[in-house]
Amino acid sequence: MIRRSAPKIVKAIPPVSSRAAVVDIRYISNSRRKFTTAESGLSNARVGRPPDTTSRSSNIPTVNSDGEKTKIIWPDGRETTFDNYFLFDHCRCSKCFHEQTKQRLKTLSEIPSDIHPMSVEVDKTGVHLTWSTSDSHKSTFPLEFLRRSAYDPPLASYRDDKESRILWNSTIAQSPPNVLYDEIMSTEKEGSTGGRAILKLLNKIHDFGFCFVENVPTTGEKTKELIEKVAPIRNTHYGGFWQFTADLSHGDLAYSNEGLPAHTDTTYFTDPAGLQIFHLLSHPSPPGKGGTTLLVDGFYTASLLSTLYPTSYSLLSRLAIPAHASGTEGTMLRPPLSQPTLRHDEKGQLIQIRWNNEDRGVLGQGWTPDEIKGWYQAARRYDELNRSEDAEYWIQLKPGTVLFIDNWRVMHGRSPFTGSRTMCGAYIGADDWLSRRTALTKKYEIRKKSILDDNWSVGW
Ligand SMILES: C[N+](C)(C)CCCC[C@H](N)C(=O)O
């Protein structure tokens, strides 16, 4: 059943842990200020420009180093401190960092435990340190790197475009994200924008959690070609590119004509598939009926859960759920480490949901009786939100429209069906599509001019 209501896209929610705004440091002076530590080196020598009002207006920070730490006093008055060991370990000079492979060349054992700067210079290009090593090793750290990597305290949550998502509910039906097949398949050599179109697709998938590709030739071969243009197909026990129908050729309900509630796939993998791609090749109806596709934005419903039932949100974020795939001869998938339904990154931002009731294993190993009760209450609440008219987006797929889904965020399902129905598609690994998106962004669209050059923009 397709439901329509007034167009309303829920605004992106800020990350769970919102942090200070980015420090905006403008440079007006070309002078390089030279500071030296006291001769003794290890004394608590204070190094740096004496604090004065004129220096503040120069927009170049003051730097003080001692035997263990280097403190930066930013023009806006905020202070961040780095362990000298951290700075030396992150040197990106040609002796410490391979220019082409972007890999670290120095081992930890090669860093003296009492490493500290013998002299410090600061200018608009960064902080220049001469170290206490026998070869007076020199390092330069762009100010942007120091602002972004600051940890004591952190200066900014680099919430750039890639972290702002657009949460949606059933009203997305009014304007679902889509791109055109021909745009994507046009090749670079014709000077066309194939790469840009792939980036547009990946940006839409990132922002919305799914995207349609329209006007795709209705064959498995052309569908596979499209998918491989975007990123490598991930091989699993279902194969690489798959075509399936209700023949139970695999011991899974997807290979039946049963309805499937909103779920994410491969929760039984340590690393669940990143993208799931579907292309309905055929389902003659009449006589066939049903087989309508359901999409639910799991991040949207998680944001509702967090607001309405914070205790339930934290239980689903903490209690690990076993999952398994045991229905096919010779396949007994059960990851060694179970994971919770809601997973967050180091900044506390929700980055993955794992929600699959059919594949859920035996709960409670190591849980308390209260946690068992609490988890069921939390799961029922989340389930209710996912099954709400507000959250469910039903769409009748048709041959020619390919659906790309971020399987770490958006759940999919289907209504039961009759008749002969053939669906094809594939999985793409999470790291693979995110890498592709980052590389294409770098190539086509520095979303905001960063002063970090190649060596400093990798490894975050
Ligand atoms: C997509 N394809 C039909 C190949 C497999 C479907 C697997 C469904 C499984 N219950 C899961 O959630 O991973």
Ligand SMILES: O=C(O)CCC(=O)C(=O)O
């Ligand atoms: O057949 C469909 O429309 C979806 C099947 C499904 O949910 C899956 O393959 O995970």
